[in-house]
Amino acid sequence: MATRFLITLLTLLASVGPTFAQMSPPEASLNQNAESVDVRISFPGQDRKSVTLEGRRLATGTDLVHLPAAAIERVFRAGRLWDEGERRLQLRLGVHRCTLTADSRLVRIDDEERLLPVPPRALDGDLWVPMTFVVDMLAPLTSELFAWDQDQLHLIVGGVRPNIEGLDVRTAARSTQVRLQCRVPLGWRLEHGADGTLSLKIYGGVVDTRAVRRDQPRGLVQRVNSRQTGDNAEVIVTVSSLVSRTRSHAEDDGRTIVLVLEEEAGTLPDLQVRGEVTMAEPDQLRGERHVEVIVIDPGHGGDDHGVRGRGGIQEDDVVLRVAHDLRDELKDAGFTVVLTREDARGIEPDERAERANLVGGDLFISLHANAWFDSRIQGFEAWFLEAAGGVDQDPTAFVPWTLVQQQHLAGSADLAEHVTTRVAEQFDIPVRGVGQADLPWLMGVDMPAVVLELGYLTNGDDTDRLEDRRDRRRLAAAIAAAVKDIAAYSASLGGER
Numbered sequence: 001m002a003t004r005f006l007i008t009l010l011t012l013l014a015s016v017g018p019t020f021a022q023m024s025p026p027e028a029s030l031n032q033n034a035e036s037v038d039v040r041i042s043f044p045g046q047d048r049k050s051v052t053l054e055g056r057r058l059a060t061g062t063d064l065v066h067l068p069a070a071a072i073e074r075v076f077r078a079g080r081l082w083d084e085g086e087r088r089l090q091l092r093l094g095v096h097r098c099t100l101t102a103d104s105r106l107v108r109i110d111d112e113e114r115l116l117p118v119p120p121r122a123l124d125g126d127l128w129v130p131m132t133f134v135v136d137m138l139a140p141l142t143s144e145l146f147a148w149d150q151d152q153l154h155l156i157v158g159g160v161r162p163n164i165e166g167l168d169v170r171t172a173a174r175s176t177q178v179r180l181q182c183r184v185p186l187g188w189r190l191e192h193g194a195d196g197t198l199s200l201k202i203y204g205g206v207v208d209t210r211a212v213r214r215d216q217p218r219g220l221v222q223r224v225n226s227r228q229t230g231d232n233a234e235v236i237v238t239v240s241s242l243v244s245r246t247r248s249h250a251e252d253d254g255r256t257i258v259l260v261l262e263e264e265a266g267t268l269p270d271l272q273v274r275g276e277v278t279m280a281e282p283d284q285l286r287g288e289r290h291v292e293v294i295v296i297d298p299g300h301g302g303d304d305h306g307v308r309g310r311g312g313i314q315e316d317d318v319v320l321r322v323a324h325d326l327r328d329e330l331k332d333a334g335f336t337v338v339l340t341r342e343d344a345r346g347i348e349p350d351e352r353a354e355r356a357n358l359v360g361g362d363l364f365i366s367l368h369a370n371a372w373f374d375s376r377i378q379g380f381e382a383w384f385l386e387a388a389g390g391v392d393q394d395p396t397a398f399v400p401w402t403l404v405q406q407q408h409l410a411g412s413a414d415l416a417e418h419v420t421t422r423v424a425e426q427f428d429i430p431v432r433g434v435g436q437a438d439l440p441w442l443m444g445v446d447m448p449a450v451v452l453e454l455g456y457l458t459n460g461d462d463t464d465r466l467e468d469r470r471d472r473r474r475l476a477a478a479i480a481a482a483v484k485d486i487a488a489y490s491a492s493l494g495g496e497r
């Protein structure tokens, strides 16, 4: 019975597949002196003892943990073939074959190519693979569920503790609130279905589908259902035809997601709305916070040139050019624009956030470009910070700077989705999607923040576009269009520009 349940869930997970893992966040270099950390693996409800493995944080500037392949082989009971000459590892898991290569983020799983956030590393006679590979790529090939707790460095095999645990529907005179209790702050996006449903896509959410469900109508809510789709959870609310306005925001430091349904246009919600993170309809635009100051953060600079691509094109240079174009577009539209760096000179990661906060930015847009050894890989990506697991915050306490961005994840998710939508619409460039990653320089940014990977400098088409002045301008215009959408909607809610 339990096994069947797991397999059913797994089939669902495997059929959707994580999209985040297919994209590549900004580069991280090898930390040769990484200390060992204990990674615990437990198998609740199974006849297997917990094991503790040696992991290492091999990617500098990230929390990502690498594990030696020998250990993974044991946990997954996989077959292993290590080609020392090619520095290539093949893992065999049932009918599946995964191939990993040292220092390469490309993973081949059966006939499919996927990208890791950081590459595996050859060290001490073994290949050390990032935990992301285990959780996002290897686990879905098995008939078990896996949960990775990044804070506790604990991998739970065979059972997942949901992070969306409860549902509460409250009514007031002309409004109804659907309140979702989460263990950690999670980013989300509100979408409108054609059939009188609203859907909250919750990034990184693991939903307890039995707890987050309601069959009886209450207020403006007819029914609530939830489901798991790969890395994300979805909560579907069927609403009464009387609903004329909807919006969503977070409370309790991001741990309660609140969907507000209102009966009449223009009426204010009867329940008090607090919390900074707000998203709203009709086009999933961010609202409530007026959008006036845009901070553009051109990546790298100084001695750090970022990635180098075809014909010597350099990331720090190309992102600065796009930053200038974007600044012009936004200034023309009446925004105040601040660049974290104006020229080729470098800037410390923490300073980027500091400058943005100091000028009271409303949106933070970090510009980067990608590189990949396979020149066929191309496209535009938007990233926002992943939710911090297990954050237990005292709401009255000062928020440490490492958690500042956590409060804006919903807005960041919304900004990322909007930019990719506009870029796909207005600019002829493949859009690879939106992902969440460990992006240290966004942690302290006190406003919705995204990293835009503008294209792959190792790809001919992407490079040509980024080198072409008119194309750069069109790309900047598409990004600016997303900013304008968000500002216009925020203004329509009463925020002033």
Ligand SMILES: [Zn+2]
Residues within 6 Å of the ligand: 026, 027, 299, 300, 306, 307, 315, 368, 369
């Ligand atoms: Zn970069």
